[in-house]
Amino acid sequence: MGWEYSEKTKQLFLDAVHGKPGTHLGEIENPDGVGEHGSISCGDALKFSFRVEKNEDPLKDRIVEARYLTFGCTSAIAASEALCCIIEERKVTPIEALKITNGDIVEFLEGLPQQKIHCSVMGAEALEAAVVDWAKKRGVDLAALGIRINIQNEDEGRIVCKCFGLTEPYIRRKIKELDLHTVEELTGAIKAGGACGTCRYAPGGLQDILDDIWGKETDPQKKTPPASFVSLTSLTGSAAPPAAASDTAAPEEELSPYQRAKKIETIIEETIRPLLKSDGGDIEIVDIKGDLVLVSLRGACADCASATQTIQFVVEDMLKNKVSEKIRVVQV
Numbered sequence: 521m522g523w524e525y526s527e528k529t530k531q532l533f534l535d536a537v538h539g540k541p542g543t544h545l546g547e548i549e550n551p552d553g554v555g556e557h558g559s560i561s562c563g564d565a566l567k568f569s570f571r572v573e574k575n576e577d578p579l580k581d582r583i584v585e586a587r588y589l590t591f592g593c594t595s596a597i598a599a600s601e602a603l604c605c606i607i608e609e610r611k612v613t614p615i616e617a618l619k620i621t622n623g624d625i626v627e628f629l630e631g632l633p634q635q636k637i638h639c640s641v642m643g644a645e646a647l648e649a650a651v652v653d654w655a656k657k658r659g660v661d662l663a664a665l666g667i668r669i670n671i672q673n674e675d676e677g678r679i680v681c682k683c684f685g686l687t688e689p690y691i692r693r694k695i696k697e698l699d700l701h702t703v704e705e706l707t708g709a710i711k712a713g714g715a716c717g718t719c720r721y722a723p724g725g726l727q728d729i730l731d732d733i734w735g736k737e738t739d740p741q742k743k744t745p746p747a748s749f750v751s752l753t754s755l756t757g758s759a760a761p762p763a764a765a766s767d768t769a770a771p772e773e774e775l776s777p778y779q780r781a782k783k784i785e786t787i788i789e790e791t792i793r794p795l796l797k798s799d800g801g802d803i804e805i806v807d808i809k810g811d812l813v814l815v816s817l818r819g820a821c822a823d824c825a826s827a828t829q830t831i832q833f834v835v836e837d838m839l840k841n842k843v844s845e846k847i848r849v850v851q852v
Contacts (some may be wrong), residue, residue, distance in 0.1 A: 524595060526630035532598040544604035545597070546587045552657065553614060555649025557642050566590045568646035570607070570654070572614065578658040583607050583617060586648075591795060595636035602628040603643040614651045615660075618667065620644065622698070622709075624684040634708040636808065641709055642695070647676060680726065681712040681719045683828060688729065694732055704729055780843065781808045787842050788815075792835055796821055803835065811840065827851065 525533075536543045548554075552570035552768050558565040567589040572581040579649040588594050602625045622640035626632050633642060646794075655662050663699055677689040690761055691712055691724040700706045703726050707713045733813065788805060796803055801821030806814040815835065828851075836849040 529598045529629045532601040533594045541721040547721040548587045553650040553654030555646045557646040566646045614654045637708045638711045813849045814852045
């Protein structure tokens with residue numbers, strides 16, 4: 521079953537993917553500010569760029585054009601479109617653009633499913649990185665203006681969510697910024713705990729961090745992890761997280777085993793491999809047994825802490841969308 525998106529979200533997505541005039545999917549040549557957030561191999565990535573109308577006083581520069589490139593779902597594309605629309609409609613300076621929050625993006629979209637809020641967060645963080653880039657190019661001292669910078673360095677520390685490589689400083693910062701009070705809200709906002717779920721209730725995990733910040737237990741299920749996040753046993757006997765829901769269910773085609781295998785091979789070779797290789801990774805098909813696809817990750821993906829999520833949210837999700845909802849992908 522697909523996610524429940526607002527009509528505005530769906531329309532923004534469709535307009536963008538069809539290249540309708542006035543949409544913002546693409547890159548700006550020689551941008552005045554460019555920033556990235558996420559990683560293609562981990563399932564989400566956004567590159568945001570903008571061009572300004574320059575003033576003698578850099579603080580009076582105005583953003584006149586914004587563009588984005590994203591590897592993501594309906595909500596990722598729609599949220600990126602929303603961000604660009606908000607910036608251009610408000611005719612903001614780069615400094616004023618920093619006041620745009622993920623809440624503004626969600627409101628513009630007339631709501632997002634809780635599980636997709638992280639897409640709006642991704643856009644806001646890519647914007648922040650782009651403003652930092654603009655400031656360096658224009659000689660603007662953000663620190664002197666009281667604006668926090670080098671957040672990426674500040675977020676270094678103990679990794680709490682190994683599936684997505686999220687550190688404790690980053691999680692604590694987002695809890696406070698986004699006013700998150702439950703594990704479910706935290707997962708929806710930044711994806712922490714959204715895969716294997718181990719970090720949700722482990723000592724020093726998400727619930728403990730929430731309790732430390734807010735001073736009380738915010739999740740009544742702290743002692744008993746939700747059944748949907750208990751590890752499952754895959755067909756090969758190894759532990760694997762529950763399969764993620766796709767944005768759009770793939771139509772079930774009447775294919776012979778040979779035709780299905782060839783279609784899977786084509787999608788991996790022509791679509792998935794280029795995506796992974798652009799981020800330093802690679803993938804190899806080991807075997808195809810009906811709806812079970814055995815693969816091996818190579819390159820940067822092989823040693824990545826988020827390899828499980830690459831399998832689930834990139835490889836398996838794409839094959840489900842394009843071949844069959846019954847597809848299961850296992851790394852061997």
